[in-house]
Amino acid sequence: GAVVSQHPSWVICKSGTSVKIECRSLDFQATTMFWYRQFPKQSLMLMATSNEGSKATYEQGVEKDKFLINHASLTLSTLTVTSAHPEDSSFYICSASDRPSYEQYFGPGTRLTVT
Amino acid sequence: SQQGEEDPQALSIQEGENATMNCSYKTSINNLQWYRQNSGRGLVHLILIRSNEREKHSGRLRVTLDTSKKSSSLLITASRAADTASYFCATLTSGTYKYIFGTGTRLKVLA
Numbered sequence: 001g002a003v004v005s006q007h008p009s010w011v012i013c014k015s016g017t018s019v020k021i022e023c024r025s026l027d028f029q030a031t032t033m034f035w036y037r038q039f040p041k042q043s044l045m046l047m048a049t050s051n052e053g054s055k056a057t058y059e060q061g062v063e064k065d066k067f068l069i070n071h072a073s074l075t076l077s078t079l080t081v082t083s084a085h086p087e088d089s090s091f092y093i094c095s096a097s098d099r100p101s102y103e104q105y106f107g108p109g110t111r112l113t114v115t
Numbered sequence: 116s117q118q119g120e121e122d123p124q125a126l127s128i129q130e131g132e133n134a135t136m137n138c139s140y141k142t143s144i145n146n147l148q149w150y151r152q153n154s155g156r157g158l159v160h161l162i163l164i165r166s167n168e169r170e171k172h173s174g175r176l177r178v179t180l181d182t183s184k185k186s187s188s189l190l191i192t193a194s195r196a197a198d199t200a201s202y203f204c205a206t207l208t209s210g211t212y213k214y215i216f217g218t219g220t221r222l223k224v225l226a
Contacts, residue, residue, distance in 0.1 A: 044216040108157030
């Protein structure tokens with residue numbers, strides 16, 4: 001089946017630094033990738049949608065300058081949390097889709113802790 | 116809110132009993148997926164059911180879908196302590212790539 005990986009699986013960083021999270025589709029080409037965040041004991045909320053080779057589309061309320069998304073190839077998308085603050089601590093999950101099925105395959109998630 | 120609703124929010128049962136969780140959603144969908152998430156861990160895909168399907172089985176799991184009521188249920192039979200986790204439904208809105216997650220049900224199975 002379709003496999004999506006994320007790296008790192010967890011990261012701790014200091015306030016003010018930037019952190020990059022990678023999302024890879026291992027056995028299929030992902031024309032579209034998605035980034036979600038999940039606060040403790042809450043559900044997943046879609047942050048942004050990215051199509052290979054074009055700018056990401058951000059959901060309302062998500063700061064595009066803070067959460068930089070790059071989808072440079074059909075197998076890799078990156079999320080960079082810039083100038084991270086403790087309130088950015090969360091579980092970040094990516095998913096990937098190959099047209100035309102519209103189905104998404106989710107990565108295992110990355111836990112970010114900002115101290 | 117764009118989120119789907121799940122009920123109950125929390126469920127505590129004895130090992131061997133059945134657990135039923137419900138998911139309601141608001142839009143027309145292409146498919147609905149159920150996921151499990153152990154505390155602090157990633158999502159584990161359980162079942163995908165398409166809008167033209169009414170019921171699917173996978174091992175001890177049974178999922179039903181009623182598109183007229185915009186609802187789905189997940190039944191776990193003969194539950195085990197290892198089934199303790201949060202369970203989420205996610206619906207794919209028709210004509211889009213956008214999945215909307217439910218609020219989740221926290222299941223606790225007591226040994």
